[in-house]
Amino acid sequence: MKKVYIQSVGSVSAQRTFDNNEFLNEITEYHANVIPAIDPVYQDYIPPAAARRMAKGIKMSSVASKIALSEAGLENVDAIITGTGMGCLRDSEKFLSAIIDNKEEFLTPTSFIQSTHNTVGGQIALGLGCKGYNFTYVHSCISFESAMIDAKMQLELDEATTILVGGVDELADHTIAIHKVVKHVKPEAVSMANLLTSGTEGAVFSEGANFFILTNEKTKDTYAELVAVDTFNTLQKGELAVAALTVLLENNLSVNDIDLLILGNNGDVVFDDYYSVLSKEVFSETPQAYYKHLSGEFNTASSFGFWLASKILKTQSVPTVVCLNDLKTLKLDTILLYNQYRGQNHSFTLVRKC
């Protein structure tokens, strides 16, 4: 079996992450419960006429994937695998509200076409002229991890050499409104520094696109090795430690081998204790980081976490703003990421310095 590497990254998020020469040099502060992604200058990447027609999810993904392709020096890939919780949500809302508001009359196809979950994957393929394998995973907060599992298997079996893998989700008004009603979105504006101590239900909703070139050949520019990705549809809090240790064991690692634990805490007082089980118990002596105060929460926010881990290993530095505890990293070889959303769909991802 071949090893799998992260060859390049591309990120559009609520932070200025689209310049790969930087690494969270400047932090954009928010005091909100919904934070949109920062728009790059789209015309630097996409012809303006095309950009006007594109949904935000497609635009963010086009930019993120172009940055990743360009950094890897690639014009095309063997496969495109996308994770998205909700796809082009604004178009889904637009088409659905038109059906309801106009009683099924005067409808046009554009928003229906773009509402399909695999629109982003299809559009990237169309843009690249990529006739290869093209899958889209749509399973809540493991959509991106599912895409990585698929890519990793193909690269390990040498069925592909270069795969574009990404996670994308966009904000949309009605979805925000109904998620406020059920308190999945925090009722109050929260400042970034206070996210984890907010003491309230729900998360700060956001959006973004993080794309990566995964390959099975290492070069001098490789970010890191993708060692393992495991997902679990259910895990009780009491089962988390065993699950984490099993993932490590399967890769001949123990708690002491983990130089940094990156957690998906989103400040939801009801569900953040899933993370505490790991941070306060098994990994209490391990340096820890978090990121959803920077990226916000969305179904594929963990792809921002994966971007963070990749950058940390490549630059061999941990930005202070992401540190979750006071423990200093002695070395930065192996990082474990853990994420879940509302107590379901848990994922562990292991990355290692090359």
Added chain:
Amino acid sequence: MGIISAIGNNVAENYDALIIGKKGISRISKIDTIQRDQIMVGEIATSNDELIGLLGLPPENNYCRTALLGVVAAKEAIADAQITDIKKYRTGLISATSVGGMDMTERYYYDYLTIASTQKYIDGHHAGDSTQKVAEQLGIEKSLVTTISTACSSAANSIMLGARLIKSGKLDRVVVGGADCLSKFTINGFKTLMILSDTYSSPFDENRKGLNLGEAAAYLVLESDAVVKAENKKVLAYVKGYGNANDAYHQTASSDFGDGATLAMEKALMVAGYKASEIDYINAHGTATGNNDLSEGRAIINVFGSNVPDFSSTKAYTGHTLAAAGAIEAVFSVLALQHNVIFPNLNYKTQMKEFSITPQITLKRKELKTVLSNSLGFGGNCSTVIFSKEA
């Protein structure tokens, strides 16, 4: 394997309907839509309340119809595979859907904001929710459970991923398939694309007028060689080859010459180690839209040349069940292998003028060793799965 579709609530009922040529296409009765008299659909007769009763769910459940159909079919698949202890092996679930919980979302879209009793369905907003429910009902816990949505090729892709997960040793057993219910959203969406027929769909017919939408769910249990051996299992069929490719041509339409479908079939043949001449029957995607049947027909000719095997589309029976189509047609492909029978392509009258290949239009009995099944979708997504009787 397990299935629920417009032609039956289980595998046996579906098989009987296929054999006697009984289609499940009618006017829509369960969704109040102004398109009612302009479309025909493959609607499952059983209501949500009846399905809830059948599954013994509590009244406060928040199952969308996609989830209800999915659980019915998945439970039949587990029983058919004689699995009594789901936890005995590393068992995952890969489900496909395009509609997910849209039936409830479109019903309660504005009510969600004010009516508390409707808000339980908000959790079903994302496509993965119906998959989570199927997993829960099957007792699949602490495992790999995910959802694929690549429009009309989705379930074929879940079979492909499942096969790869077993091949790579990540799982010993995996339930694969898909579920989609009818919704106003898809009815009106396809209506705006002007590809819905106002009468019975007629795949590969020169005068075809478009597709009939349908609803269905189907799942198959894939097991590794080791599990088959340890349990002394009778194998229904082998997933011998699979291929996915992208047309990279247009967001919704297939390329005129079927580039993506050609590539998908070629890849699947390569994975299977078969020559084209070793395929005995093609269960075509055959939606009966002008674009699909032309593109797919040309792709078949690209791959098989002058020796095109018997082919038929079963969409005239069930309607086009979108993300579930690849799974229900996988069940039909396995039934074809088991019973050595090719199901007729219903409603066909006139030869298409662009080529000379003709679908099988009557029930045909012949020894079948291999069946190739196509699923083609929006976003240029093209998938082929090959099933065989022998390993």
